[in-house]
Amino acid sequence: MHEIERNFKFLLVEIERQIEGTIAVLEHRDEKAIAKIEARDDYIDNLKSVIENACFATLHGETRPSAPEVARIRAFHIIGSNLERVGDHAVNVVRQTRHYDDPECVKRYAYKPFFQEIRNALAWMPKAVLERDMATALKICRCELHLDRLYKQEFDRIRDELRSGFGTGDLLTTLFIFRYLERMGDALLNVGEAAIFGITGDKFKIRQFTALSDILAESGHENPLSDLEFESIWGTRSGCRIGRVLERGGEDDCHKEVIFKDGDSAKLRQEADNFARWEALMPGLAPRLEAFREGKKTSSMLIELLPGQTIQDLALSSDLDLLGRALAAQCRTAKALWDKTLTATPVAAGSIRQLRARLPEVLTVHPGFRLKRRTIGSFVLPSLDELLTAAAAAEKPLAAPYSVLIHGDYNTNNILYDQTEDRIHYIDLHRSTETDLVQDVSVYMVSNFRLPVFDKARRRVLSSVILEFYRFAAAYAAENGDTTFDIRLALGLGRSLITSTRFELSERFSKLMFHRGIFLLERVVGHTGDPAAFRLPLSALCY
Template sequence: MIINQGIEENLRFLIIEVQKQVERTAVYLRSPSFELLDEILTRDDYIDNQKSVIQKKCFQGAADDASTIDALKSIEIIAVNLEKIGDFCEKVVRQLTYLEEERFLELFDFEPLFNDINDGIDNIPAAIFEKDIHVALAICRAEQSIDDKYVVIFQAIMKMLKGGHNAQNLITVLFIARYLERIGDSLLNIGEAAASAYLGQTIKIGQMQSLQNSLQKTNSGSEISDLSLESMGETKSGCRIDLVTETRSNTDATMFIFKEGRRKKMTQEKTGVELWDTLIPGIAPRIHASHQNGDSSAILFEYLNGVTLEKLILDGATPLLDEAVHALCDTLCMVWSRTLRRPTKTGAFTRQIGERIESVYDVHPDFASQSQGMGDLELRSFDEQISCANAIEESLTPPPEVLSHGDFNIDNILFDTSDRKIRFIDLHRTGMRDYMQDISVFIVSNHRLRVSVPGQRDAVNRTVESFRSCTSAYAKSIDDRSFEMRLALGLARSYFTSTRFVLNKPFARDMLLRSRYLLERVIEHGPDKPQKFKIPQEIFIV
């Protein structure tokens, strides 16, 4: 982390002053005096001013040079939390005014807490100025040690309170211990900020531990200090995704994908990857290591070469895009043929609309409509459309099931230009289901791009038409007579449920109207002869 010389000087002075403030606080608890109290309160103002100066310089530095934003953000977090430590020291000494007997404090040993706090603060310069990530992690671990010691004091106080005596003194001591425990929280924030600056990406201690443990399982011999991180985004379910670059002397850079999230989802992801790899080796990223930590879990994936279909469309790479869509269709038809089976359930798409309707209305409350009419003409409400369409869907012959991706957006599909093969990522929703699930999601994910350039619009329309043509041909080959009607229902589902991620009102309303139009066409056709149902061509054009 490169630090402006002026900021570094202010930060060093701030660290020194906070160290002294903690020492004064420890002395004051042992031997309070008006002179020491006045010094602590006076120096707290100095700490506040130093923090404000550092913040101002960080904001100005970020405005002058955008490339320094991440480092300056870490410095600002560290300065703010150092100032919080100073504030907690002030709160600790002020609590003594509530003690009925000053010597009551002698019943409790705060020295172990202050030892951990001092050790953490003493480590801050090395973590920041010497860029030592191991020291930064040691600062983070101090928080747990402080918590453990706080629990001992807390339990002792709770036990003594049951005796019914010294309630005011005991509660005062509890507040003192609590403020010291909160200093540990600030040290954790400081340690994480220093580690994040080193790695190049904001990261929490639990995520660092998961990454380190996963890395150890690869037997690469690398440590977390050999890594740099680059954010690849965050999924809608909250999973963290980072590109991890391992750079050690005398070796070429090795890249991994680090994904961390809720344990249930990551277990599903691991199972999905294994299913796809069993069917088509290499289609999914290889798992180098996985690690579980309480309710969270992490996986270290192989970094897949290739470009997403989304990027090919936005780049207007016409020949390469056509080749990628052709390879995708071939891959899907092979997967579907190998895994095809007849199911026993129907009604998936309209049921899914009903399950997600409230989350859509949370974002777009105006989408909730009542039935309307003009003369003899009646327009159904959306709820009525769902109910009528569901009855029709339930009457259809159960569709065939295949191994499905489950989240078949165009940014989850890669085309490897080196071997001209398709790769899939984000496989936590893998399962056996109607192949229309993936078809409809794929088409709508094209339409959600909101392209405005004519070349991009042509690429979307060409991709959708090619994909629709090949999937329709597959449906005919297996005599799937309700293909077109289920496609309409699947598109209606995907258009509507996608609006909960879209704040652009005209664009969201366009998707809503497409959804309602498709449902109305299905209702007008009715359940008889679904093979005769056709979707108007204009619904596929952007």
């Protein structure tokens, strides 16, 4: 680590020299000074490479670094690359001065405030990076906002002057110079965010970090961020930033954990509204919303961290007794929810419509799934589009005789089992709505099937989880006079199997899921009798 820090200091000194040299060239264009700045660029590149090599050597050395050390090493790598980028932009600025007809042109514009911001950011780096000072790292990040504002002012002025038609060459050269200065701000932002990463051990965009800081303050968490631990929860496909926040200390050294979520405002607002609805309906099933901070495009929330393990984790564990208790609790909870919200209003799930909406993403990842019409003798195999058209026609008269409140994203990693209380909790509820229960049933079954686990023992467990929940849901449907449950479920399973392939890059496994989805749709389309007589081919869901 000492070698990395030492070369970081050398690199920082060289970048500061480049910035001072660039200011001097703008004050008085001098070809020798430009050549000197260009020559130093190679030394800067070498220093960046030395830091990069030292980072990788430390990561893969004989002594395995701890997680905080790994974060610091990765931060230095990012910082070195972005400081080198600042140096590159300095070279580009001085090269632009060669294009001036009137070298004094740039002096008519406010370029000095740009350099003052850049100087400040560079001066703050030792404290932010080496002393790991959070407040200073944030100040570096904010320089990018200030540079953006300065650039907008000069851009607007030059754009207006270009309309006159006079001195357009020099005006464009000046605009390019300001553009390079603005891009230095982007690199400085990356440096500041990398410094935060080195301090916290987790990658934050400055907007996300500010959102976390603000919402914690608003919700009464008085500890500074340095006294908090943040652990990202990866694997989510929602597009939201999700992490576990642990507040250390306090009375009796107690710990409080919450979930921080940051993302699209409309999605989070819907989820926040749903929390209140679920709490009124079945208290304790959904997490409690502790704080919500709404913005125009993005919002953030703090959510109660619920105890328990996900059904997915339990299905992949070796504790079959615990899994059995969890599945029993899950079925009890689903039945209680469905009983409480059942409304005798026919409703259509729209499985084929949902499939068509996600098909472009599937075909982007797997272009070979765009099936064409084929003939084998007199037998015709329809194209994918023809099959979906026929499936949509078959689905049209198949409305469920009742609606229930569904989770909306009923994957096994969104269902928690608390073994202490022997109860289920639901998380990630932004899609919950009243509709056909086959929506949740099909998503749940396929969320087990699509797990890339291939040893026979674990696959048998996953298959048993799928079949147990199917039997429970089918029995519930029969009790409530739902005669077309199987055929609607086949459509939902076909949809989920096909759309899940967009998250699976294994050609073999994605093809297996796709063709089983196609098989189920073909079975529905080929069924000519009473829809109530259709029987779901359960073997398609066992692998």
